[in-house]
Amino acid sequence: MKQLLLFLFLSFTCVTFSQNTVADLKVQGNKKLKSGFVKKISNIKPGVALDSAIIESDIKLLKRLPSIAHAYYQVFPTEKENEYNVFYNIEENFTIIPSANVYTTNNDEFAYRLGLYEFNLFGQNIAFGGFYQKDIYDSYAINFRAPYLFSRQLGLAVNYQNLTTLEPVFFESNTADYRYNNNSLEVLGLYQFNFTNRIEAGVNIFSEDYKYVSGATSNVVPLSLDVDKILYKLIYEYNNLNYDYQYVEGFRSVFNFQYVHSRAGDRKKFPDFLIGWNDFMYFKRVGQRGNWASRFHIGTATNDETPFAPFAVDNNKNLRGVGNLIDRGTAALVLNTEYRQTLYEKGWFVLQGNAFIDAGTWRNPGGDYGDFTDSQNMRLFPGAGLRFIHKKIFNAIFRIDYGVGLTKNASRGFVFGIGQYF
CATH class of the missing domain: 2.40.160.50 (membrane protein fhac: a member of the omp85/tpsb transporter family)
Structure with a gap:
């Protein structure tokens, strides 16, 4: 029983500390639209867990904005283990x-x-x-x-x-x-x-x-x-x-x-x-x-x-x-x-x-x-x-x-x- 509890504890610890996180959110393709504005309304922030569902909801929100014709995302690993940069790519509308x-x-x-x-x-x-x-x-x-x-x-x-x-x-x-x-x-x-x-x-x-x-x-x-x-x-x-x-x-x-x-x-x-x-x-x-x-x-x-x-x-x-x-x-x-x-x-x-x-x-x-x-x-x-x-x-x-x-x-x-x- 003790061995089982130790196994579960170690498994939980490994999962917790190996969780993928966001190192930075970068905005590309925008000209008139401010990058700071995109970051303000996005749920993905530096330091949060990397979650594809949250990213997808951010992209859907961006595509509703009058200033954006289309948006998509990319994810790239950084030099640090379990850290990733998220890129939001923007195609702007003329507004x-x-x-x-x-x-x-x-x-x-x-x-x-x-x-x-x-x-x-x-x-x-x-x-x-x-x-x-x-x-x-x-x-x-x-x-x-x-x-x-x-x-x-x-x-x-x-x-x-x-x-x-x-x-x-x-x-x-x-x-x-x-x-x-x-x-x-x-x-x-x-x-x-x-x-x-x-x-x-x-x-x-x-x-x-x-x-x-x-x-x-x-x-x-x-x-x-x-x-x-x-x-x-x-x-x-x-x-x-x-x-x-x-x-x-x-x-x-x-x-x-x-x-x-x-x-x-x-x-x-x-x-x-x-x-x-x-x-x-x-x-x-x-x-x-x-x-x-x-x-x-x-x-x-x-x-x-x-x-x-x-x-x-x-x-x-x-x-x-x-x-x-x-x-x-x-x-x-x-x-x-x-x-x-x-x-x-x-x-x-x-x-x-x-x-x-x-x-x-x-x-x-x-x-x-x-x-x-x-x-x-x-x-x-x-x-x-x-x-x-x-x-x-x-x-x-x-x-x-x-x-x-x-x-x-x-x-x-x-x-x-x-x-x-x-």
């Missing part, structure tokens, strides 16, 4: 990116958004930029997002927006057009628990202004509405996606919960309300050149009978071809699914085709969940599109889709934009 979204339908509606963003400010993976939008009226926004500003886990986001659009308002089977303005300032704290889980929490102070333009009128619907509000926001994300240039595989879930409170005015006229939604996304590689992608959106809000319901039916958000903000609801179910096929690839350029089905249904303001099965609320839009992709520029995907509505009185039309639809 000063213009953005453009153009959408139109057969009703001759036309709107566009132009922006410019830097996604690797100071080589620290900080995103900063803004956009200008022309959707009948002028709008603009400025955005700052630094997820690793304070540490590997803690960051900050600040957003300012002055958005003005012509909004359809639906009531008593009638429609009116209102000029809508939203002027807001938002501050969010960003915290990453681990590789797959993170949260955002903060506050948005904003004012809303509705002014009647044309269409039907009603005694119960004001011709103008102006109120100051404060919004408390919580976002939880689970992200286990793995990127290989234009291909994506894995599962991602984003939950967004908001509580909106009127800062002044009649509480009966401007009641507080809650809103929450979750986007579930699943991506699967199909063979060498195919990618199946799906997104399921489920959302609900306080069910006030209001013409200003929060969930929109819109060309550029959920149903390609449906038109620019054609309806509203207080709850929504939307499924987007598409198959992406690489048609041509050479060097940095990729031509990708896709076939999609977008389907959705909404709850009417003041209605019930039975509205989801009402044929008047259901929309179905199959279609097809093309993607023109630059593999070494972040989000450099020019997309064009054409959707055709199959439900009664449905529209059809093109949707243009930068980046995948989801």
Whole structure:
């Protein structure tokens, strides 16, 4: 028995002292991205145990960053026994990116958004930029997002927006057009628990202004509405996606919960309300050149009978071809699914085709969940599109889709934009 215990002790001692360790982490291939930043967000550090699982998770994290097109690792022994140098090899993205979204339908509606963003400010993976939008009226926004500003886990986001659009308002089977303005300032704290889980929490102070333009009128619907509000926001994300240039595989879930409170005015006229939604996304590689992608959106809000319901039916958000903000609801179910096929690839350029089905249904303001099965609320839009992709520029995907509505009185039309639809 003593001999057995001595054997186990010696075996444990040998394993402990012969464990492979990391002598140093070296970063190669990066030019603009700072090596210190890569080391800050990596779990592999000098002196820790050499663990391939930890290295793989670091590489997956790096490939998610806007500043990195691709990453891989190498391990080499040092002159000292059981010590190894780990090399992270970086292929950088070009990160000063213009953005453009153009959408139109057969009703001759036309709107566009132009922006410019830097996604690797100071080589620290900080995103900063803004956009200008022309959707009948002028709008603009400025955005700052630094997820690793304070540490590997803690960051900050600040957003300012002055958005003005012509909004359809639906009531008593009638429609009116209102000029809508939203002027807001938002501050969010960003915290990453681990590789797959993170949260955002903060506050948005904003004012809303509705002014009647044309269409039907009603005694119960004001011709103008102006109120100051404060919004408390919580976002939880689970992200286990793995990127290989234009291909994506894995599962991602984003939950967004908001509580909106009127800062002044009649509480009966401007009641507080809650809103929450979750986007579930699943991506699967199909063979060498195919990618199946799906997104399921489920959302609900306080069910006030209001013409200003929060969930929109819109060309550029959920149903390609449906038109620019054609309806509203207080709850929504939307499924987007598409198959992406690489048609041509050479060097940095990729031509990708896709076939999609977008389907959705909404709850009417003041209605019930039975509205989801009402044929008047259901929309179905199959279609097809093309993607023109630059593999070494972040989000450099020019997309064009054409959707055709199959439900009664449905529209059809093109949707243009930068980046995948989801």
